[in-house]
Amino acid sequence: MSASQQTGPVTGERAAVSKVAAAIDRAKAEGRAALVGYLPAGYPSVQESIDAAIELARNGADVIEIGIPYSDPVMDGSVIQAATTEALARGFRVASVFDVVKAVTDATAALGTAVLVMTYWNPVMRMGVDEFARRLAEAGGAGLITPDLIPDEAAEWFDASEKYGLDRVFLVAPSTTPERMAMTVAATRGFTYAVSLMGVTGAREAVDQSAQRVVAGAREAGAERVCVGLGVSNAEHVREIAAYADGVIVGTAIVSALRDGGPAAVGRLAAELSSGLGRATGPA
Amino acid sequence: MAENAPEGSAAASGPNADTNDSRGPADAFLGGSLRHAAGPYYGAYGGRWMPESLIAALDELEETFEKAKQDPEFLAEIAELNRNYSGRPSLLTEAKRFSAHAGGVRVFLKREDLNHTGSHKINNVLGQALLAKRMGKTRIIAETGAGQHGVASATAAAFLGLECVVYMGAEDCRRQALNVARMQLLGATVVPVTNGSQTLKDAINDALRDWVANVETTHYLLGTAAGAHPFPSLVRFFHEVIGEEARAQILEQTAKLPDAVCACIGGGSNAIGIFHGFLDDPSVRLYGFEAGGDGVETGRHAATITLGRPGVLHGARSYLMQDEDGQTIESHSISAGLDYPGVGPEHSYLHDIGRVAYEPITDAEAMEAFSLLCRTEGIIPAIESSHALAGAIKVGQRLAAEGGDPSDRIVIVNLSGRGDKDVQTAADWFGMLDENGQVKGTTLSTRQPKGASPHTAGAVGTGEENA
Numbered sequence: 043m044s045a046s047q048q049t050g051p052v053t054g055e056r057a058a059v060s061k062v063a064a065a066i067d068r069a070k071a072e073g074r075a076a077l078v079g080y081l082p083a084g085y086p087s088v089q090e091s092i093d094a095a096i097e098l099a100r101n102g103a104d105v106i107e108i109g110i111p112y113s114d115p116v117m118d119g120s121v122i123q124a125a126t127t128e129a130l131a132r133g134f135r136v137a138s139v140f141d142v143v144k145a146v147t148d149a150t151a152a153l154g155t156a157v158l159v160m161t162y163w164n165p166v167m168r169m170g171v172d173e174f175a176r177r178l179a180e181a182g183g184a185g186l187i188t189p190d191l192i193p194d195e196a197a198e199w200f201d202a203s204e205k206y207g208l209d210r211v212f213l214v215a216p217s218t219t220p221e222r223m224a225m226t227v228a229a230t231r232g233f234t235y236a237v238s239l240m241g242v243t244g245a246r247e248a249v250d251q252s253a254q255r256v257v258a259g260a261r262e263a264g265a266e267r268v269c270v271g272l273g274v275s276n277a278e279h280v281r282e283i284a285a286y287a288d289g290v291i292v293g294t295a296i297v298s299a300l301r302d303g304g305p306a307a308v309g310r311l312a313a314e315l316s317s318g319l320g321r322a323t324g325p326a
Numbered sequence: 327m328a329e330n331a332p333e334g335s336a337a338a339s340g341p342n343a344d345t346n347d348s349r350g351p352a353d354a355f356l357g358g359s360l361r362h363a364a365g366p367y368y369g370a371y372g373g374r375w376m377p378e379s380l381i382a383a384l385d386e387l388e389e390t391f392e393k394a395k396q397d398p399e400f401l402a403e404i405a406e407l408n409r410n411y412s413g414r415p416s417l418l419t420e421a422k423r424f425s426a427h428a429g430g431v432r433v434f435l436k437r438e439d440l441n442h443t444g445s446h447k448i449n450n451v452l453g454q455a456l457l458a459k460r461m462g463k464t465r466i467i468a469e470t471g472a473g474q475h476g477v478a479s480a481t482a483a484a485f486l487g488l489e490c491v492v493y494m495g496a497e498d499c500r501r502q503a504l505n506v507a508r509m510q511l512l513g514a515t516v517v518p519v520t521n522g523s524q525t526l527k528d529a530i531n532d533a534l535r536d537w538v539a540n541v542e543t544t545h546y547l548l549g550t551a552a553g554a555h556p557f558p559s560l561v562r563f564f565h566e567v568i569g570e571e572a573r574a575q576i577l578e579q580t581a582k583l584p585d586a587v588c589a590c591i592g593g594g595s596n597a598i599g600i601f602h603g604f605l606d607d608p609s610v611r612l613y614g615f616e617a618g619g620d621g622v623e624t625g626r627h628a629a630t631i632t633l634g635r636p637g638v639l640h641g642a643r644s645y646l647m648q649d650e651d652g653q654t655i656e657s658h659s660i661s662a663g664l665d666y667p668g669v670g671p672e673h674s675y676l677h678d679i680g681r682v683a684y685e686p687i688t689d690a691e692a693m694e695a696f697s698l699l700c701r702t703e704g705i706i707p708a709i710e711s712s713h714a715l716a717g718a719i720k721v722g723q724r725l726a727a728e729g730g731d732p733s734d735r736i737v738i739v740n741l742s743g744r745g746d747k748d749v750q751t752a753a754d755w756f757g758m759l760d761e762n763g764q765v766k767g768t769t770l771s772t773r774q775p776k777g778a779s780p781h782t783a784g785a786v787g788t789g790e791e792n793a
């Protein structure tokens with residue numbers, strides 16, 4: 043489509059301003075991959091989502107993704123849909139995400155945890171891209187993961203993210219062509235999100251074979267940091283991905299743990315998942 | 327065919343510029359043709375607000391479509407199917423007794439209700455199913471609201487030997503149970519969707535989730551002129567035949583262009599199809615009638631352009647019913663096919679430049695027009711189309727009020743579908759049912775039922791057993 047001619051900024055993943063890159067690089071310096079954990083804001087309540095995210099960070103997550111519950115989450119499977127639907131039914135308001143980001147960032151300052159917001163695009167557009175970015179930066183947020191925003195449509199987001207020094211995490215998939223891979227990697231700051239399979243979020247038995255191919259494609263396109271997500275459910279999966287990626291993203295499994303056992307269960311799961319991060323020797 | 331598209335230049339200015347399309351309707355005419363707009367942008371609307379996972383499939387579809395529409399063989403195939411399978415050209419019928427209720431202007435009905443499967447939906451479905459075959463896909467998925475697009479998709483799949491899965495909101499399954507059975511009889515699998523509002527928007531969400539996971543083998547046969555590029559221009563392309571025929575027919579029957587053309591707006595496919603024939607005729611006023619539900623002041627409606635504001639949903643930037651947080655608001659309409667909180671991006675553009683007027687019609691107004699057409703013309707319209715009929719009554723009365731001989735004035739209504747599927751809803755609305763939901767007066771027989779015992783296997787099979 044002609045829109046892809048629209049040019050994003052020429053910058054690559056600028057480590058100097060990227061909180062997320064710094065967190066991933068710290069893990070790298072320790073000889074391991076980074077753990078990226080997802081939780082929706084406001085589930086089961088705003089306070090519990092804050093508590094759970096802090097547990098996640100204290101037990102090994104280097105980067106936290108705070109999801110904004112949205113009415114039409116087309117990239118999400120049933121577990122995350124159920125959680126975000128419940129949050130909305132209990133009256134979650136988008137602006138609360140800044141409170142969650144601020145509380146988690148403040149509580150994890152000593153750990154250097156980077157806090158990203160993952161959101162479908164319409165809530166951002168509705169608030170105003172600049173206004174949203176300003177408030178996110180003010181709350182200490184690192185940037186945005188945008189599952190339904192491709193760089194082709196991201197002109198406003200490029201401007202705002204540059205202005206407020208925020209990371210732009212775009213997704214790449216097994217279906218991404220080399221041409222789009224290059225364009226997307228160039229548009230990205232923080233890390234490139236490699237979708238492991240063709241599908242929506244949800245726990246899977248095994249890591250899809252295509253994940254490694256997507257990571258290799260992203261690296262060929264010049265990506266410095268690539269994290270793998272979708273279907274990653276246990277320490278065994280983490281170990282497998284940590285062998286070739288810079289970070290491992292876990293969502294559904296963490297949301298299930300929160301649903302079944304509250305913030306404490308999230309902490310226990312994070313600790314277990316972290317055990318898979320080491321490259322050379324995983325703990326027994 | 328797209329050489330005149332003025333939107334080519336709009337596209338370069340980018341999708342995010344709310345304000346950079348300041349052209350009024352006069353400028354639009356001066357700038358050239360409004361027809362055959364190619365996308366991806368229609369002014370500030372359209373585009374691809376979609377997960378990256380699906381972009382390759384959209385590119386493949388766009389490429390296949392661009393080639394196909396230049397390919398005489400493909401165009402001949404479509405024309406042949408339209409003629410010998412769908413039954414085109416559809417008639418243009420003058421509604422003489424109905425006209426008396428529309429200020430005395432002459433009302434003509436574009437009879438999409440006479441197409442095979444009973445609505446305009448078949449035009450788009452045959453085109454896209456042929457594209458799916460060209461892409462080597464063996465499975466089609468579709469969303470459906472009223473069930474008309476699902477039935478049309480199931481029909482094309484049976485006809486062309488494709489597997490078909492239809493996502494349908496559980497609430498719509500209830501409202502349109504007859505169409506669920508029709509789809510199953512045609513060999514399709516119907517998946518009732520229990521997420522969210524359990525209507526069309528949620529069916530689209532689930533169809534998109536299916537598509538992401540199965541895009542190698544599967545074409546998503548979107549049923550309206552909305553969604554990510556190239557769907558809006560592609561769906562319009564297959565419906566342009568409505569407007570082309572209507573224009574030629576009205577010229578033949580009356581030797582002049584109509585004063586107004588009326589259509590109902592769900593996602594906007596039947597409307598854009600008929601409008602397209604008249605977009606470049608400045609004397610022809612175009613009206614899109616949205617579902618006003620209980621009344622726009624009640625909040626229970628589906629009047630997206632009337633009361634929505636621009637946002638992104640299902641892949642396109644367009645008018646959208648959304649709250650202050652950008653959450654989609656549930657729509658309400660007696661008509662399942664119009665019960666959608668979004669609208670196709672070309673309509674948003676045509677609204678902004680003032681080329682088309684969009685107005686709400688309440689459930690009550692639509693049902694009154696439904697009844698009126700039944701009794702004055704012997705035609706049972708779809709409840710969706712009844713919104714266009716109700717609108718035409720108002721437009722006719724306004725035209726008559728402008729003075730002169732009203733019988734010199736001409737209004738065309740796109741009668742997008744027939745009302746067989748709506749008989750239950752209408753019977754309920756008009757108080758024809760007893761407390762058990764049976765049509766009053768039909769439960770008096772004292773004999774044992776004579777019907778045969780059910781053969782369920784034949785009714786619910788996939789139709790692929792013998793393949």
Ligand SMILES: Cc1ncc(COP(=O)(O)O)c(C=O)c1O
Binds near residue numbers: 445471593664708
């Ligand atoms: C008969 C009929 N008319 C109109 C519509 C609305 O769709 P669109 O606005 O795409 O024409 C439907 C949708 O199901 C329909 O069945």
